[in-house]
Amino acid sequence: MQAALSSLALKLFVASSLVASMASHALAQSIKYPKTRKAEIVEDFHGTHVADPYRWLENVDDPEVAQWVDAQNEITRDYVDRLDSRQ
Structure with a gap:
């Protein structure tokens, strides 16, 4: 049983x-995600080259970063608002 x-x-x-x-x-x-540009940034760690194309997103004072964050927040808010479990 x-x-x-x-x-x-x-x-x-x-x-x-x-x-x-x-x-x-x-x-x-x-969901239609906003375009995220890739920058040509490469770090050299003791002879090992590591690409970091999204490093530009770390600059919180950059207006382009603020626009990107706002676009991401709009997408997130729209998604969360449409969830049945959130009604």
Whole structure:
């Protein structure tokens, strides 16, 4: 009897997880992310060259960074507002 209840609970959990995942996936498919430019920045760490194309995003005083953050925040707010679990 206990095994049957555990099996049923597991099936309900998996089914509800799949439904939630599919709804979230459908919302994510409609997202149009803003373009993020890549800069030609390469660090030299003791002879090892490491590309860091998004280093420019670390400059919080740059108006371009502020615009990029605002665009990302708009996308996030729109996504979160459309989640059924947030209603």
